[in-house]
Amino acid sequence: MQPKNKLASEKSAAIGQKVNQLAQEHYQAGLKFYNRGRYGPARKEFLTALRYNPELAAAKDKLTTTKKEIEQVSSYIVHRMQPDESISTLADRYYGDYRKFHLIAEYNELEDATKVTAGQEIKIPVIDGMPIIADPSTIQTDSDKAPKSTPHEIITVKRFITHTIQPGESLSKLAQMYYGDYTKFDVIAKFNSLQDGINVRVGQEIKIPEVEGLAFAAEGKPEKIEEAKIPEKLPATEEEIKKPEETLEKKPEVIEDQTVNYREFGVELFKNNEYVAAITEFEKVLNVHPNDKTALNYISLAYFEKGRQAFKKKAYPQAVKDFESSLKYNQECAECREYINKSRQISLAKPRNEAIALYNKKKYKEAIVKLEAFSKMSPADSVAREYLAKAHFEQGLVLFGKEKYLDARDEFKAVQKYNKECDKCDENIRKSENMYKEVHYSKGLAYFGDQKLAEAIGEWESVSKLDPNYKDVKKNLTKARLLFERLESIKRSKQKQNKQ
Incomplete structure (x- = not known):
């Protein structure tokens, strides 16, 4: 070269x-x-x-x-996204496997599967041969009409039974046990994301689906029966393919700890800000390993971030729940306690702030109602007491201007309940009572002059109740009552004479 x-x-x-x-x-x-x-x-x-x-x-x-x-999909289910749902939780719900979220994302042409919003309509593709957990009547075609019957290739699941593999059992034997037909082993394999005819282990948990259109007998004392809504997630095992009729070695094997997968996926979801889905994964880990440090740390952080999101949205009761959940897993979370206190203070302050807004709009009566209701819940709140005193005082002035003197007096008295140092209250109370007496005493004189004795008596009696020694009210009442009784006696005599 x-x-x-x-x-x-x-x-x-x-x-x-x-x-x-x-x-x-x-x-x-x-x-x-x-x-x-x-x-x-x-x-x-x-x-x-x-x-x-x-x-x-x-x-x-x-x-x-x-x-x-x-590209081969012709049917789908329309799902409206709810708060805290993600594409991975939809894959979990409809396929029984969160790892199939990419199918939903691709079918809906989502550039980013993490960016979905509550209320958004997502189509769940119904893929031939892949089990789907759904009511057949909800399956639609591209024409937006539900099909009259479910295609044979579509496996719709109503519920599933959890069965623990015993020595000598295989998928075909389970199919015979539950369906009465050993050839249906592929249904179990597909639902568990196993290759057809794959070997299974003694002690391994297998989900037996109750499939639409297929006879089902819940025999063999299954460990668990669940509605097929959000099934357990067991990743597919990697085993050598053998014939379905072959039995297993009776030697028990160590079951692979799937919590590692749950933990890793939970961390990935947390990093993607999918806190609700992350919490679900960490809870699975903690159900098996309650003291798992990584899961405890991340589930506390996930609840904390979820609480912060609720706090930013002003959903304070939800924020309190999330921060309390975070504290459950990490008692040293000082920020959690701070946020809880802030959330509760803001929640409590909301009706108070609404009342203050009414006060500023000079709607004193409405403000008083709200402030009094708030004070029953928080009797020591100094701001509420301050505004109650101010609102009652202003309402008293309004009523005084409308010549409702006793109502005004009662408002000024109410001020003293919240502000004992109100220097103008006593003066306004006296002024209100004096004006009331003066006005009604004068009205009594006017009625008496017009010989309207009953009206005159009514006015002077109201003055007498407040102050029996006011001017000549006692003397005037005696005179008016005497005249009134004489006139009434004369009327009765005339009526008697007319009847005769």
Whole structure:
């Protein structure tokens, strides 16, 4: 080989190695985006990887495999997103496996599976051969009409039974036990995300689905029967494929601890700000390992962040619940206690602030009603007491201006209940009573002058109740009552004479 050719060959090899390295780097970056549900950036990275290495099969598969599955879908279920739901929780609910969230995201052409909102309508694809947990009547076609019957290829699940594998049992034997037909082992395999005919282990928990249109007998004393809404998530096992009729070795095997998967997925969800879904994963870990430090730490953090979100949205009762849950897992969370106190103070202060707003609008009567209701809950609140005193005083002035003197007097007296140092209250109380007596005493004189004795008596009696020694009210009442009785006696005599 010529020296120049050798040098060129070495350079070519170095370039090829560098290109393959770049292809792998972009492929790995794409995987990270893909696993987080960010399909737009993931697609760009996979395409970049293929530009560096067109033969990179893994990148090709990621771009084509899910697309082929989705292109064959003709039916779907419409789901309206609820608060705290995510695409992964929908995959969990309808497929029994949160890891299938990418199918929903791809079918709905979501660039980022984490960015969905409450109220948004999401279509859940019904994929031939893949079990789906749903009422058949909710399955729609592209024409938005529910099909008259469910296609044979669609497996709809009503509920499932958890069965622990015993020595000598296989999927085909379970199919015979529960369906009366050993050939239906593939239904169990698909529901558990197992390859058809895969070997199972003694002690392994297997979900037996009750399938629409298939006879079902809950025999064998199953450990657990559940509605097929949010089933347990058991990742598929990696075993060698054997014939379904083959029995297992009776030697018990150690069951793989799936909590590692739950923990890792929970951390990933937490980093993606999917706190509700993350909490679900960490709870699974803690159900098995109550003292798992990582799960305890992250579930406390997840509840804390969820509480902060509620606090920002001014959903203070929910915020308190979340921060209390965070404290349950981490008693040293000082910020949790601070947020709880703030949330409670703000929640309590809301009616008080509404009342103050009414006061500022000069709606004193309405403000008093709200402030008094608030004071029953928080009798020591100094701000509420201050505004109650001010509102009663202002309402007293309003009523005085309307010549409702006794009502005004009562408002000024109410002020003293909340402010004993009110220097103007006693003066206003006397002024209100004096005005009342003066006005009604004068009205009595006017009625008496017009010979309206009953009206005069009524006015002077109201004055006498307040102050029997006011001016000549006692003397006037005696005179008016005497005249009134004489006149009434004369009227009775005339009426008697007329009857005779």
